[in-house]
């Protein structure tokens with residue numbers, strides 16, 4: 001299984017989550033701008049992005065990136081994660097729907113969300129999810 005962990009983070013909360021997922025998966029976490037690959041080359045992909053704007057994915061870099069690869073996610077195993085602030089997780093519910101509509105297998109059936117900074121328990125859980133992702137059979 002070839003696994004990628006790709007994220008956007010403004011203040012480091014989602015970055016910390018991405019590093020935990022990547023550690024569990026045995027790969028490096030890559031920012032959107034660092035990821036030069038093609039989603040089609042991976043069997044399992046983790047995506048991290050915080051709630052931004054008004055309950056949306058970050059609009060300048062992440063959403064355009066994700067929109068570009070969304071159609072290639074059919075049949076792949078996908079893990080979603082991200083940090084939020086004052087909202088109720090609406091951005092993640094919408095994101096989950098996009099991933100399911102694309103025909104991907106959403107690991108855990110929902111994204112892993114954390115209010116602001118992840119706790120040690122969150123990081124341990126994310127590491128375990130990363131390991132599960134890397135071992136998942138699509």
Ligand SMILES: Cc1cc2nc3c(=O)[nH]c(=O)nc-3n(C[C@H](O)[C@H](O)[C@H](O)COP(=O)(O)O)c2cc1C
Nearest residue numbers: 009010011012013014050052053055083085086087
């Ligand atoms: C411009 C901006 C817009 C935001 N919009 C939302 C929002 O709509 N809903 C929400 O719950 N949190 C919102 N937040 C809070 C962030 O999601 C939260 O601080 C998160 O921890 C940031 O993650 P990061 O450290 O990975 O950038 C916003 C933060 C910023 C800076």
